Amino acid sequence: MGTTFHGPSPWPHITRAIRTRGARYAAIGYLGQDAPALLPLRAGDLLVVNASKAAIRAHATSPAALAYYLNKGVRVLSSPTLHAKVIVTNTRAVIGSANASENSTLADDAVVITDDPDIIASVRKFIDSLDEITEVDQVFLDDAILEWEIGRAVPLPGVTGRVRIETDFLPTPVTRMFVKHAVDYEPTRTEQQVLDELRGRHHSRGGPAAKYQLESLRLDRPSGVKRGDVIVFVSADDEWIYAPAVVVSDPMKIPRSGGAVLYFLRLRTGLSPLPLPGAEKALTDLGHPGSRLRTDHYVRSPGLRSALLGLWDL
Incomplete structure (x- = not known):
């Protein structure tokens, strides 16, 4: 495979690249409600995300997505300082700018996907070294749901508010x-x-x-x-x-x-x-x-x- 660059719409490439055997480890800054369709994790995988109160209240990270992964048996951790977007499997590493959200599929994001063993090892080491970690469990999730309801969607450029309409300008066809x-x-x-x-x-x-x-x-x-x-x-x-x-x-x-x-x-x-x-x-x-x-x-x-x-x- 080597090393490949994918942009401005990298998520189809990311999703395909991580459909491998063995555990997957992901550190993704923010998760939208549709994250599971983009980031198909399973039992035994690890996900680190910014699920801080600020991220939840701004609707940048979705409690519904957190609950989905927990129910799938994924170990979910929260790091309030996380902004990276990296994923590593036994054979590949993904490094880039893409959050797991619909807004990322509309924004001009980009990633590098590589099978370089040294980079794979470095990404895994980076994820393992993240600090200020909190385990996301049912108690954490209950609090997150309350914070979500208290907060409101705040358009954050590059996170929740950077959007790009496909087909140049107008939807095709215009039905509404x-x-x-x-x-x-x-x-x-x-x-x-x-x-x-x-x-x-x-x-x-x-x-x-x-x-x-x-x-x-x-x-x-x-x-x-x-x-x-x-x-x-x-x-x-x-x-x-x-x-x-x-x-x-x-x-x-x-x-x-x-x-x-x-x-x-x-x-x-x-x-x-x-x-x-x-x-x-x-x-x-x-x-x-x-x-x-x-x-x-x-x-x-x-x-x-x-x-x-x-x-x-x-």
């Missing part, structure tokens, strides 16, 4: 679309910091122009909106219609807001808003006289969804 009126909303300081980091607003000068940008959507209460939905916004005064945005996060509860939730949206730069009357006429000419762009609604018609995207040649 909403028309909503834009409402002015001033993000909190925390929300603005997250937006700034995800947007890469503080990048250095030079380099390619940004193709996408992130914005936030605040709703006063949970709704039917979910990750992957497409939203077309109309200005509050019904003068403009804005290019489609894609929902790229699950709803996040906003503390002390009376039940309001926050979503992150991905927009493609360079798509200008259009005058609403002109858009309505264009849709009527295409056979959609009842486009209802002045009313918030779920767009059920596949033809109307396609026609709306076509306003921006999407």
Whole structure:
């Protein structure tokens, strides 16, 4: 096999590489709820993870994933300082940046997989030398579940909030679309910091122009909106219609807001808003006289969804 590099989507390679006989040893910083599908461990394996209170409260490490591995007979340990992502078997070592989570499958992660005996031995030694270790048992798990319920999902770039929509920009096909009126909303300081980091607003000068940008959507209460939905916004005064945005996060509860939730949206730069009357006429000419762009609604018609995207040649 030798040594191979895999990125920006390394998890299929990781999963295949560790399907070997003998015990597996993994030190993975954070586990999402879908970790078991990515990291198939079994009885006799060892897993070290950052299951600190901070990680659990931020929903970076899932108690459900911890419980799954415990039930499988995996020995699970928690190290509050762990940030590494390494796995070792009897014949291979995996070294890289990938957490075991859905967000890692969407982010641009990378790993090196090798059968070099010296590196295999070094990775095993690294895992064995980790300190500040706590055994994850049922008591630990019960506490973790309480911490999870107390906390809330906090988008952490590279951990729980770095997302990338496949197929360039829009889902393929677009099966769920909403028309909503834009409402002015001033993000909190925390929300603005997250937006700034995800947007890469503080990048250095030079380099390619940004193709996408992130914005936030605040709703006063949970709704039917979910990750992957497409939203077309109309200005509050019904003068403009804005290019489609894609929902790229699950709803996040906003503390002390009376039940309001926050979503992150991905927009493609360079798509200008259009005058609403002109858009309505264009849709009527295409056979959609009842486009209802002045009313918030779920767009059920596949033809109307396609026609709306076509306003921006999407």
